[in-house]
Amino acid sequence: MISYKHEPFTDFTQEANYNAYVEALNKVESYLGQDYPLIIGGERITTEDKIISYNPAKKTEVIGRVSKASKELAEKAMQAADETFKTWKKVDPAIRADVLFKAAAIIRRRKHEFSALLTKEAGKPWAEADADTAEAIDFLEYYGRQMLRIKDGQPVESRPGEYNRYDYIPLGIGIVISPWNFPFAIMAGTTVAALVTGNTVLLKPASTTPVVAYKFIEVLEQAGLPAGAVNFVPGSGAEVGDYLVDHPKTRFVSFTGSRDVGLRINQRASVLNDGQIWIKRVIAEMGGKDTIVVDKEADLELAAQSIVKSAFGFSGQKCSACSRAVIVEDVYDTVVNRVVELTNALTVGDPVDFSNFMATVIDQAAFNKITEYIEIGKGEGRLVAGGTADDSVGYFVQPTVFADVDRNARVMKEEIFGPVVAITKAKDFDEAIDIANDTEYGLTGAVITNNRTNLEKAREDFHVGNLYFNRGCTGAIVGYQPFGGFNMSGTDSKAGGPDYLQLHMQAKTTSEML
Numbered sequence: 133m134i135s136y137k138h139e140p141f142t143d144f145t146q147e148a149n150y151n152a153y154v155e156a157l158n159k160v161e162s163y164l165g166q167d168y169p170l171i172i173g174g175e176r177i178t179t180e181d182k183i184i185s186y187n188p189a190k191k192t193e194v195i196g197r198v199s200k201a202s203k204e205l206a207e208k209a210m211q212a213a214d215e216t217f218k219t220w221k222k223v224d225p226a227i228r229a230d231v232l233f234k235a236a237a238i239i240r241r242r243k244h245e246f247s248a249l250l251t252k253e254a255g256k257p258w259a260e261a262d263a264d265t266a267e268a269i270d271f272l273e274y275y276g277r278q279m280l281r282i283k284d285g286q287p288v289e290s291r292p293g294e295y296n297r298y299d300y301i302p303l304g305i306g307i308v309i310s311p312w313n314f315p316f317a318i319m320a321g322t323t324v325a326a327l328v329t330g331n332t333v334l335l336k337p338a339s340t341t342p343v344v345a346y347k348f349i350e351v352l353e354q355a356g357l358p359a360g361a362v363n364f365v366p367g368s369g370a371e372v373g374d375y376l377v378d379h380p381k382t383r384f385v386s387f388t389g390s391r392d393v394g395l396r397i398n399q400r401a402s403v404l405n406d407g408q409i410w411i412k413r414v415i416a417e418m419g420g421k422d423t424i425v426v427d428k429e430a431d432l433e434l435a436a437q438s439i440v441k442s443a444f445g446f447s448g449q450k451c452s453a454c455s456r457a458v459i460v461e462d463v464y465d466t467v468v469n470r471v472v473e474l475t476n477a478l479t480v481g482d483p484v485d486f487s488n489f490m491a492t493v494i495d496q497a498a499f500n501k502i503t504e505y506i507e508i509g510k511g512e513g514r515l516v517a518g519g520t521a522d523d524s525v526g527y528f529v530q531p532t533v534f535a536d537v538d539r540n541a542r543v544m545k546e547e548i549f550g551p552v553v554a555i556t557k558a559k560d561f562d563e564a565i566d567i568a569n570d571t572e573y574g575l576t577g578a579v580i581t582n583n584r585t586n587l588e589k590a591r592e593d594f595h596v597g598n599l600y601f602n603r604g605c606t607g608a609i610v611g612y613q614p615f616g617g618f619n620m621s622g623t624d625s626k627a628g629g630p631d632y633l634q635l636h637m638q639a640k641t642t643s644e645m646l
């Protein structure tokens with residue numbers, strides 16, 4: 133088997149790649165507005181009630197109409213998953229891994245089509261969509277190989293006359309609840325981690341991006357996944373989400389999303405329901421308030437570039453996005469001025485146009501929330517770039533920078549999840565790290581410095597799950613920078629890491645006397 137290497141990103145300055153993406157956008161255009169059913173035990177079920185997925189850049193354009201699961205259908209899916217678990221858990225892990233490898237190959241052949249769908253459904257500019265699809269492929273390739281690595285368990289000691297083994301077995305039925313901001317990579321990664329380890333899954337994708345999830349389930353079917361191993365049940369978080377989380381047959385929940393929903397799921401999952409004979413496991417990857425710290429001995433151009441790219445890539449809608457920058461006073465004005473210049477030069481518009489660096493935010497609720505925060509920011513700091521928004525055609529918010537913000541301001545503390553960055557001044561590096569840590573989150577962070585002592589200080593004291601030196605704070609690669617955060621950023625379940633699959637399994641010790 134070829135050793136794992138991450139999927140390369142596409143160079144769209146190459147004419148052939150550019151043309152292939154335009155063709156893929158045309159292909160996606162040709163199937164906009166279709167209906168998509170639920171998939172339960174392999175059966176397609178169409179409901180009256182629909183989730184309508186819209187293009188955030190052209191808000192009346194329908195991407196697809198997706199059937200919506202009720203509690204009754206969620207229960208039917210639970211029964212299908214329960215029945216299929218009896219057989220799927222016994223399938224050779226190497227065969228389960230093969231399904232992932234085959235799915236990766238199918239997606240690789242249709243790579244630009246998937247990315248183009250993300251451009252239309254999630255408002256992802258080309259490079260961001262391409263990275264999302266590449267990460268989905270990476271999860272398939274990486275988790276497949278990880279399963280092969282742990283399929284025979286781990287070695288343990290045996291004494292004379294004794295044979296001890298330590299094996300991993302599946303947990304049971306997993307509920308996978310995924311977010312819209314990495315609607316392909318995170319949805320696919322969390323689903324296949326649960327499947328390859330022998331569990332069966334009910335997938336509830338985010339309601340703004342269900343079409344790409346449906347297309348992925350089709351790929352898994354084509355790759356040989358048996359009916360009922362994964363069940364596609366889009367629906368309301370409050371209705372279907374709660375029902376599935378509470379269900380006594382649910383063995384674990386793999387959630388990625390906001391802090392508040394994650395805490396709610398964690399709390400509900402801790403309640404013992406009638407007929408339940410286990411403690412549910414919760415994998416929760418939640419929000420962030422991520423900081424780039426700039427030291428006085430630093431490459432200041434790199435600092436400004438890193439802040440702008442990390443703050444405004446995909447309109448700041450990444451849990452890893454730089455939403456705060458803390459700059460040591462000696463270099464503060466220089467870096468702020470350059471951040472403003474770079475921000476003002478960004479192109480914003482419909483993501484189907486390759487020349488646009490930034491596009492929309494996801495929907496009206498996000499637009500309203502972000503613009504409210506911009507108003508709050510105007511009272512908390514000095515608006516130095518952006519600050520305007522327009523939702524007449526799509527949900528466009530200009531990249532916005534607030535300087536001279538107090539460390540305790542709301543825009544410095546609360547996750548905005550949009551193209552807004554707050555900048556504050558620190559008197560020295562120690563104070564900068566103290567400010568960076570002064571948040572309930574702990575997901576990503578970056579330090580820009582040429583001072584080795586300060587890098588080592590940050591390595592020890594900057595309390596985040598993913599810490600980057602002399603680069604931006606977004607863009608973790610599967611198998612290279614396992615991803616997950618501390619504190620209110622979640623359970624630090626490192627997606628794309630060497631111990632992620634074990635979270636979906638339980639270890640069994642057998643000891644035989646010889």
Ligand SMILES: NC(=O)c1ccc[n+]([C@@H]2O[C@H](COP(=O)([O-])OP(=O)(O)OC[C@H]3O[C@@H](n4cnc5c(N)ncnc54)[C@H](O)[C@@H]3O)[C@@H](O)[C@H]2O)c1
Nearest residue numbers: 310311312337338369373374389390393417418419420451
């Ligand atoms: N740490 C990470 O790896 C990571 C990755 C991506 C996104 N995020 C976070 O996700 C958030 C953005 O995503 P979002 O807006 O989709 O988050 P969200 O919490 O609103 O929704 C996430 C998912 O939970 C579902 N949901 C909502 N209410 C539910 C309930 N009561 N029970 C069960 N499910 C419910 C939603 O339908 C969706 O599928 C941000 O906070 C971001 O930081 C974190």
Ligand SMILES: N[C@@H](CCC=O)C(=O)O
Nearest residue numbers: 450451452606607608615
């Ligand atoms: N893994 C992604 C962020 C995922 C959350 O939105 C990154 O590293 O930028």
